[in-house]
Amino acid sequence: MASAQTQLIEGLNALDAGLILLTAFGMVATRQVQGVMRFFIVQSIFLAISAFLIGFNRGSIHLIALGVITIGAKAIAIPLVLKRTLPNDLYERREINQVINIPSSLLLALLLAIAAEFLVGPLVSVSTDPVVHVNLPIGLAGILIGAYSLVARREAIPQLVGILAMENGAFFAGVAIASDLPLIAEFAIAIDVILIAVVIGVLTRDITRTVGTTEAATMSELKEEPYEWR
Amino acid sequence: MVRTILYNLVQLLFVLGFAPLYSGVLSRFKEIVQSKRGPSILQPYRDLWKLFHKDEVVSSETTWIFRFTPFLVFIVPLFVASLIPVLTDYPLAFAFMGDMLAGGFFLGLGGFFAALAAVDTGNPYGPMGASRTRMVGFLAEPVFMIVFFTVSFVAQSTIPYIVQQKWVASPAAFFSPAHILLLIAFLMLILAEGGRIPVDNPTGHFELAMIDESKGLEFSGRGAALMKWGGQMKFLVLTCIFLNVLLAPWGLATDVQPGHVLLAIPLILLKILLFTIVLVIIESSLAKLRLFRISEFLGAAFIISVAAMIASIFSASAA
Numbered sequence: 001m002a003s004a005q006t007q008l009i010e011g012l013n014a015l016d017a018g019l020i021l022l023t024a025f026g027m028v029a030t031r032q033v034q035g036v037m038r039f040f041i042v043q044s045i046f047l048a049i050s051a052f053l054i055g056f057n058r059g060s061i062h063l064i065a066l067g068v069i070t071i072g073a074k075a076i077a078i079p080l081v082l083k084r085t086l087p088n089d090l091y092e093r094r095e096i097n098q099v100i101n102i103p104s105s106l107l108l109a110l111l112l113a114i115a116a117e118f119l120v121g122p123l124v125s126v127s128t129d130p131v132v133h134v135n136l137p138i139g140l141a142g143i144l145i146g147a148y149s150l151v152a153r154r155e156a157i158p159q160l161v162g163i164l165a166m167e168n169g170a171f172f173a174g175v176a177i178a179s180d181l182p183l184i185a186e187f188a189i190a191i192d193v194i195l196i197a198v199v200i201g202v203l204t205r206d207i208t209r210t211v212g213t214t215e216a217a218t219m220s221e222l223k224e225e226p227y228e229w230r
Numbered sequence: 231m232v233r234t235i236l237y238n239l240v241q242l243l244f245v246l247g248f249a250p251l252y253s254g255v256l257s258r259f260k261e262i263v264q265s266k267r268g269p270s271i272l273q274p275y276r277d278l279w280k281l282f283h284k285d286e287v288v289s290s291e292t293t294w295i296f297r298f299t300p301f302l303v304f305i306v307p308l309f310v311a312s313l314i315p316v317l318t319d320y321p322l323a324f325a326f327m328g329d330m331l332a333g334g335f336f337l338g339l340g341g342f343f344a345a346l347a348a349v350d351t352g353n354p355y356g357p358m359g360a361s362r363t364r365m366v367g368f369l370a371e372p373v374f375m376i377v378f379f380t381v382s383f384v385a386q387s388t389i390p391y392i393v394q395q396k397w398v399a400s401p402a403a404f405f406s407p408a409h410i411l412l413l414i415a416f417l418m419l420i421l422a423e424g425g426r427i428p429v430d431n432p433t434g435h436f437e438l439a440m441i442d443e444s445k446g447l448e449f450s451g452r453g454a455a456l457m458k459w460g461g462q463m464k465f466l467v468l469t470c471i472f473l474n475v476l477l478a479p480w481g482l483a484t485d486v487q488p489g490h491v492l493l494a495i496p497l498i499l500l501k502i503l504l505f506t507i508v509l510v511i512i513e514s515s516l517a518k519l520r521l522f523r524i525s526e527f528l529g530a531a532f533i534i535s536v537a538a539m540i541a542s543i544f545s546a547s548a549a
Binding site for chain 2: 007008010011012014015017018019021022025029102103106107109110113114117121130133134137138
């Protein structure tokens with residue numbers, strides 16, 4: 001029989017999971033680059049809170065350290081890096097173009113969330129841990145919704161945030177099932193994610209310099225002008 | 231039995247008496263946030279007093295609908311208030327007269343007649359506002375239904391009192407991903423139904439941009455007072471459903487002692503005050519949406535409520 005404190009923490013983790021799903025929907029629903037970025041930061045903070053809660057419950061110092069790394073890497077470092085590398089007009093762009101309009105996108109995201117629940121159902125039933133029951137389906141939903149926004153967005157930065165949101169989903173599912181992953185592996189992933197942000201940020205900046213846009217739809221022709229390195 | 235009927239009447243008096251205060255506090259807080267002093271929190275009472283003492287002008291072109299509507303709009307929130315837990319934790323005399331769907335129907339009836347009365351006058355602004363309100367209404371309707379069905383699926387009942395006791399009795403149901411999603415969806419719904427800021431501007435005086443307000447433009451004197459009071463009560467009733475049934479089902483009187491029931495009044499008022507602060511933050515930090523963005527706002531609410539439903543169904547089948 002779980003103690004009252006354990007139950008309370010599991011409950012708070014479940015509330016947190018709801019908020020993470022909500023921010024995933026928010027990333028699909030917003031039009032502005034900055035709005036997408038803000039939702040990503042908020043999601044990363046909720047993610048860290050979840051790691052803190054589960055780490056406290058299982059007495060695992062790894063998970064707590066993981067939470068700190070998450071806040072440092074995703075809520076502080078990545079937004080700073082992107083803000084530094086990207087030109088301001090790109091970062092502050094409103095009205096992002098989308099392949100599919102926002103209400104239909106939201107419906108698709110909902111379908112993905114339902115699919116995630118279905119897919120995870122048989123997997124979850126072998127575990128009795130309520131944290132697994134909450135985290136696994138919502139983590140998978142986060143991965144799928146991130147992949148969807150990667151496909152549906154046409155601008156570079158929201159696409160990058162899509163990749164990062166997929167990582168967030170995997171993280172959220174991961175903390176529930178593998179709480180004793182070596183810290184060094186998690187640290188490597190956190191560094192990796194920052195590097196992805198730097199690489200894509202720099203690439204995006206150079207693309208805007210030479211082509212003048214980062215809209216994927218207009219980039220249907222090859223540019224064969226010689227490119228001089230600056 | 232006599233006591234529960236009496237307490238039910240106390241609930242009605244609570245809604246009747248504090249609805250203007252609620253809207254007064256809300257507008258006062260908003261003015262303070264905008265660095266203005268704002269009118270006194272008692273101003274809505276004075277407005278009602280003034281309107282009740284004025285003559286009523288009714289156009290000769292209107293039919294019985296126009297005269298009947300203010301009374302209906304006034305009385306409908308009171309019906310709903312007798313069905314929901316406002317002050318007490320246990321079902322009162324009229325609790326089993328109707329469930330949450332009945333409450334929705336009652337509010338819908340009031341909205342329907344208000345729209346008809348707006349069309350009845352022939353004033354060009356009335357029908358425009360009425361059609362916009364209907365647009366918001368039919369977009370909000372599915373969210374309402376899904377929220378209610380999810381809640382009743384979790385609690386195995388559609389009676390608000392029993393839902394409220396379910397949240398109190400079982401923390402596992404209270405702390406679930408479905409619950410927080412439901413709360414957000416219902417909050418968005420309250421903003422839409424109450425004509426608050428991301429959807430409608432309640433303080434706007436520009437007829438072309440009005441959604442909810444323009445329905446009452448043609449009413450004067452007693453009719454205007456009843457419409458106004460009814461609108462305020464509707465908002466208070468929605469807030470009570472949100473706070474007492476969904477968000478914070480604590481602080482209600484748990485036994486039939488008259489003292490405890492009276493003690494519940496300040497506790498509820500405190501909850502409403504905290505909620506008012508949240509509302510003011512929402513209203514002051516957002517801009518009014520363009521008319522055709524409202525469908526996206528309510529679409530998002532719909533998505534969230536369906537996600538809540540899915541989450542609760544799957545967690546129920548897993549448990």
